[in-house]
Amino acid sequence: MAWVALIPLFPALAFAAMLVMSRDMRTRLRWLPLAAMSGSLALSVAALLAVWPGGEEPVYRASFALAHLGGAPLAIGLRVDAVSVVMLMVVTVVGVCVQVYSLGYMHRDPRRGWYFAVLSLFSAAMLLLVLAGDFLLLYMSWEVMGLCSYLLIGFWHEQDGPRRASIKAFLTTRVGDVGFAIGLAAMWTYAHSFDFAVVLHDTHWTAAAAAVVSLGLLAGAMGKSAQVPLHVWLPDAMAGPTPASALIHAATMVAAGVYLVARAMPLFHAAPPWVLIFVTWVGASTAMVGALLAMVQYDIKKVLAYSTISQLGYMFIALGAGGEGAALFHLVTHAFFKSLLFLGAGVIIHATRTQDIREMGGLRKVMPWTTTTFLFGALALSGVFPFSGFWSKDDILMTLYARGEWWSWGALVVALLVAALTAFYMTRVCIRVFAGRVCSLAREGHAEMVVPMAVLAAITAVIGFTSPAFAAFLGEVRGWPDLGMAVTGSLAATAGIGAGVWIYGFAGVDTQALRRRFPRVSTVLDNGFYFDLTYNRGLVEAFMYVAGVLARFDARVVDGVVNGAARAWSRASDALWDFDGRGIDGAVNGLGSLVIRAGARARELQAGRVQGYQRLAYVGLLALVLFSVLTSPIGMLAAAGCALAVLLVVGAIIVRGA
Amino acid sequence: MTVGPIAFMALAALLFCIGLFGALSKKSAVLVLMSLELMTNAVNLNLVAVSRFFTPVSMAGQFTAAFIIVIAAAEVGLGLALVLALYRIRRTVELDRIDRLRG
Numbered sequence: 001m002a003w004v005a006l007i008p009l010f011p012a013l014a015f016a017a018m019l020v021m022s023r024d025m026r027t028r029l030r031w032l033p034l035a036a037m038s039g040s041l042a043l044s045v046a047a048l049l050a051v052w053p054g055g056e057e058p059v060y061r062a063s064f065a066l067a068h069l070g071g072a073p074l075a076i077g078l079r080v081d082a083v084s085v086v087m088l089m090v091v092t093v094v095g096v097c098v099q100v101y102s103l104g105y106m107h108r109d110p111r112r113g114w115y116f117a118v119l120s121l122f123s124a125a126m127l128l129l130v131l132a133g134d135f136l137l138l139y140m141s142w143e144v145m146g147l148c149s150y151l152l153i154g155f156w157h158e159q160d161g162p163r164r165a166s167i168k169a170f171l172t173t174r175v176g177d178v179g180f181a182i183g184l185a186a187m188w189t190y191a192h193s194f195d196f197a198v199v200l201h202d203t204h205w206t207a208a209a210a211a212v213v214s215l216g217l218l219a220g221a222m223g224k225s226a227q228v229p230l231h232v233w234l235p236d237a238m239a240g241p242t243p244a245s246a247l248i249h250a251a252t253m254v255a256a257g258v259y260l261v262a263r264a265m266p267l268f269h270a271a272p273p274w275v276l277i278f279v280t281w282v283g284a285s286t287a288m289v290g291a292l293l294a295m296v297q298y299d300i301k302k303v304l305a306y307s308t309i310s311q312l313g314y315m316f317i318a319l320g321a322g323g324e325g326a327a328l329f330h331l332v333t334h335a336f337f338k339s340l341l342f343l344g345a346g347v348i349i350h351a352t353r354t355q356d357i358r359e360m361g362g363l364r365k366v367m368p369w370t371t372t373t374f375l376f377g378a379l380a381l382s383g384v385f386p387f388s389g390f391w392s393k394d395d396i397l398m399t400l401y402a403r404g405e406w407w408s409w410g411a412l413v414v415a416l417l418v419a420a421l422t423a424f425y426m427t428r429v430c431i432r433v434f435a436g437r438v439c440s441l442a443r444e445g446h447a448e449m450v451v452p453m454a455v456l457a458a459i460t461a462v463i464g465f466t467s468p469a470f471a472a473f474l475g476e477v478r479g480w481p482d483l484g485m486a487v488t489g490s491l492a493a494t495a496g497i498g499a500g501v502w503i504y505g506f507a508g509v510d511t512q513a514l515r516r517r518f519p520r521v522s523t524v525l526d527n528g529f530y531f532d533l534t535y536n537r538g539l540v541e542a543f544m545y546v547a548g549v550l551a552r553f554d555a556r557v558v559d560g561v562v563n564g565a566a567r568a569w570s571r572a573s574d575a576l577w578d579f580d581g582r583g584i585d586g587a588v589n590g591l592g593s594l595v596i597r598a599g600a601r602a603r604e605l606q607a608g609r610v611q612g613y614q615r616l617a618y619v620g621l622l623a624l625v626l627f628s629v630l631t632s633p634i635g636m637l638a639a640a641g642c643a644l645a646v647l648l649v650v651g652a653i654i655v656r657g658a
Numbered sequence: 659m660t661v662g663p664i665a666f667m668a669l670a671a672l673l674f675c676i677g678l679f680g681a682l683s684k685k686s687a688v689l690v691l692m693s694l695e696l697m698t699n700a701v702n703l704n705l706v707a708v709s710r711f712f713t714p715v716s717m718a719g720q721f722t723a724a725f726i727i728v729i730a731a732a733e734v735g736l737g738l739a740l741v742l743a744l745y746r747i748r749r750t751v752e753l754d755r756i757d758r759l760r761g
Binding site: 607608609610611613614615618 | 678681682683690753754756757758759
């Protein structure tokens with residue numbers, strides 16, 4: 001079954017091919033990732049059939065040793081089991097839908113070739129992540145996804161907003177990823193392996209070690225899945241193209257954290273009980289914060305972003321209660337209906353040229369397909385029977401109920417409250433957008449945008465009924481929903497929808513008046529519970545202050561030293577220049593003029609007159625004669641005699657003169 | 659008082675010095691040639707005197723002197739011809755102004 005490696009390889013190859021193309025070529029071949037993704041989808045279906053009828057045991061495992069560390073092999077590998085196949089199906093189906101939709105949505109952007117290439121890389125990373133058989137490969141794909149997320153959020157990097165949002169997303173998830181890396185290091189220290197089977201089943205964990213590792217993994221998951229307090233990046237991430245938001249920031253990447261915790265669940269069970277209780281409360285607070293903030297947003301994508309945060313919190317609640325099957329089922333249903341909602345929002349934004357729901361209205365008349373499919377998604381999100389959200393939400397509520405401890409009761413109450421709030425804010429959006437009078441010249445989207453939405457809507461409508469089969473596929477036992485819990489959940493949804501219809505529909509309550517009446521509440525909500533403000537004050541500004549101090553140090557001390565050295569060097573050079581000019585040039589010139597002067601003297605000897613040469617010859621002859629005479633004894637005697645004679649003559653002349 | 663070899667040698671040395679002085683200091687090429695003749699004759703005088711006083715049997719000195727006189731006559735002829743040729747080219751025989759050896 002080694003062919004499963006082709007599933008992530010197809011989009012990866014498409015990306016590699018597009019990476020080396022020119023922009024024109026990329027734009028022309030923008031269907032290439034779609035083709036690759038379709039191939040992956042086909043192979044995923046084959047993998048699903050191969051795994052059928054499911055269970056906990058993997059049907060295929062392969063590993064490849066990268067190196068040996070301290071005697072233990074550092075291996076990466078693939079693993080195909082029920083969970084990975086389910087994730088494969090989600091990623092490929094949503095991926096294909098988003099690719100088709102993007103062809104319509106991005107049809108005017110000059111850089112759309114690059115968009116499709118990055119989307120392809122993201123798909124490859126996500127597919128590799130769910131196929132990974134060990135935490136190391138999972139972590140690698142995890143980081144590649146983070147890169148793609150950064151690139152796609154900042155796709156329109158000419159504008160300030162997307163650029164800032166991409167950096168914020170990258171840095172915020174990085175905080176969690178540091179925890180992830182620490183968890184992995186601790187895992188290696190204790191288990192000497194990253195393999196799922198070894199780490200999760202063959203290793204006997206002490207409670208303390210399991211706590212360290214699982215908290216590390218949880219930190220990574222909280223960053224990626226936008227859990228409080230690391231959720232702040234996801235609303236800003238909506239600055240990217242809407243289909244990318246649908247695929248990455250709603251359906252797949254943000255769910256990777258849930259997938260990670262679900263995978264590592266045996267580790268969480270080995271840890272002290274408070275770790276899982278902590279997971280539940282992280283999820284509960286996230287679900288609550290997300291739902292409350294979604295109510296006050298006016299940007300349709302931000303509503304959906306906070307809703308995603310809230311639903312991811314829901315999944316964490318389920319994980320904390322030990323219901324990884326319920327969490328994964330909610331992940332699947334959420335992936336379909338939330339990507340559907342995002343795609344619908346994309347069409348609406350395209351048609352109305354605004355993201356503000358206050359400026360929309362009456363779209364049901366001009367955009368019937370979008371309205372219908374969006375309503376499918378909204379009903380599923382609100383948990384209305386028979387749409388998929390109802391089933392998965394019910395599974396989570398049942399898991400909490402079955403747990404039957406004080407904290408799971410508390411979480412159950414929060415979950416029901418969040419369900420009601422979810423139904424309420426979705427009703428608010430639907431009424432604002434689709435009801436009322438027509439206030440724009442909107443038209444229905446292109447076929448390549450509407451058809452994927454219709455496909456997703458169909459899946460959303462029917463997938464809920466697979467709930468027991470899904471559980472069986474994962475190797476769990478779960479029947480049809482308990483009637484009491486189904487009624488309770490539906491009541492919560494109905495209450496939310498009813499309140500929404502009453503406030504925004506029939507009664508037409510002035511929400512601005514409500515805001516004025518509760519100014520403190522509305523300020524807190526408008527500021528998103530002050531998370532961003534706290535981070536800005538506490539982290540960003542502190543960091544900027546330290547950076548400023550360092551910059552001044554740099555400017556004064558370091559630059560001073562450098563400039564001083566330069567100045568000293570310059571002075572030394574000047575001195576050397578002077579020495580060069582006076583000393584060396586002087587020596588050279590002096591030598592030159594000496595030679596010239598000597599030459600001038602010497603050339604007088606070479607005047608060209610025969611008699612001058614003769615004189616020299618005579619002087620030379622005289623010198624030779626004198627030399628030979630003076631060096632012979634008789635000659636010396638004669639010379640002495642001559643000298644005496646000269647002295648006598650001179651003396652005589654002097655005497656005579658006197 | 660007999661005239662000894664020292665007197666002849668002294669006369670020869672005097673002649674040679676006069677010739678040398680003339681050769682080194684005269685401006686006219688003709689005068690220089692004449693000075694050269696003086697020096698040649700000083701040598702001839704020495705040859706004849708040495709031969710007469712120290713080897714009276716052999717006449718080698720006298721013969722050599724006669725030979726030199728013939729050669730010197732030829733040499734003067736050649737020298738005067740050169741001077742004439744020089745005069746024809748340079749319109750002068752003043753040695754100070756003939757400095758083409760300078761290059």
